[in-house]
Amino acid sequence: MELHDVWFVLIAVLWIGYFFLEGFDFGIGVLTKLLARNRVEKRVLINTIGPVWDGNEVWLLTAGGATFAAFPEWYATLFSGFYLPLLIILICLIVRGVAFEYRAKRPEERWQTNWEHAIFWTSLIPALLWGVAFGNIVRGVKIDAHKEYVGNFWDLLNPYAILGGLVTLTLFTFHGAVFASLKTVGDIRVRARKMALGLGLVTAVLALGFLIWTQADKGDGKSLIAMIVAVVALVGAIAAIKIGREGWSFALSGITIAAAVAMLFLTLFPNVMPSSLNEEWSLTVTNASSSPYTLKIMTWCAGVATPVVLLYQSWTYWVFRKRIGTQHIADAAH
Template identity: 55%
Template structure:
């Protein structure tokens, strides 16, 4: 296997990891005002992703760095042509990170409510725009002979791309609801199970329509197989979410449900990359001469060789550390684990009642 193809597969793997792990982060954030009926329940939801959300974003940073080093032409054309959507994603992620840190700085309910909506916004915008971006990458964009993007923002907001954005939102909402059910106890767990059932119907329909349109346009045998497996895993996860647990009479098989939705997202993203190969960014102007491929967009073989050795050394260490983090914070939590917030101190000169 050529090193350029190997790095295409590694970048695909990094984006798969990002969407699987950050996907439930986005889902939890979007569902914060839906499942969290009071402040303690919202704190429970935030605490389910508190130890891992920033680590999950490392997958995106690594994927961007790998793309820059292994496929500089792809990186340059993508980040210049998709500049505004990617900037909006970056700003939303910054806002979400700030909201996680600042919502607990004051006891006022209005203060927390504003930051909660920042978390919702900071989760929904990337969830939608990542679907838009990847739909355009697979569909192709107008590139000239110099591989420069010649469209505008509205070129990217075509019907196929909007369908891709709605699909990722639906999948992440379902994935997040099942993750909340997996990580909590009590009423919030039960409500998350029920909501996952309803959201799952929309996720199945949206994913089936999007992957169906994608495969009708240009399909490889590998892409078709992966798409079918993704659909089966999503349906299997939703079935597991309805089945009672053998060990916990109060719950369902959320563990298998989460495995199903995670596998569905992973296989769906893999299907898109399989459909894309050997292109990395097709051109809709002149697909034969203007498109970027694994061959004409890659770095020199020497650069790829050095990167491969670096990846061999450091990738296992990163995976072990992140796996250890999930293991340490594997237990369920509920409102009983959330301490009451202290009452605000009386104003200066006032008298406590």
């Protein structure tokens, strides 16, 4: 296996890690409107991700940085062609981080309500747009002979990509509901389980349609295996949450995300951005990659730094592993 193939796999792993971790982050943000009945319950939900949400976003920064260094042509075409949706995602992530930090800085009702609205919308919009973006990457976009994107924003809003966006939105919200049931106690935990069950059924219908469409259009034997794993894991996650096994359900919903993302990358390889105008104009792991020397240096750096990051983040989750409820919110205790 060549180094550019290795880095394609590593970038796929980084996106899997990002969607697994940030997925339930986004889900919790959406659930602050759908699940929480009052401000105390909103605080409970936000506190479940309070210690980890910013660390989860590091996976996105690493995936973007790795793409820039390992596949500069891919990075340039992707960020120029998808400039508007990626800018919207970036703005949402900035506002979302500010909302988490500033929501409780003042006691006024209007102040906190506005920031809570911001948390909801800046969680929902990226969860939708990431699916649209990856749907377009897999489907193929208008890339000319100069490896430049020549389409427009409206070309990205095609039925396949929109379905992909709905899948990521519902899947992340389901993942977040399972996480909420795993991290909370009391009535909110019970309602999170019920909501996860309903969301899981909706997700299963949308995801099955999207994965079958992907397999029929771009798939092979390897992607078929990944699709089967994703479907079986999603069904298992729904069954597990129905019988109250939140831990198993969360693990299986994570496997669903991992297998689904793996399927997309398997259907993509050896392309990194297929051209819908001419297959010969597609960006591939070969014509979009950096020099072998650059990839070699990157491999050594990643080999040293990655285990340290994984150990630190795992330790963070272990420290903040306990459940919380409304009784743990100081204002509610009075």
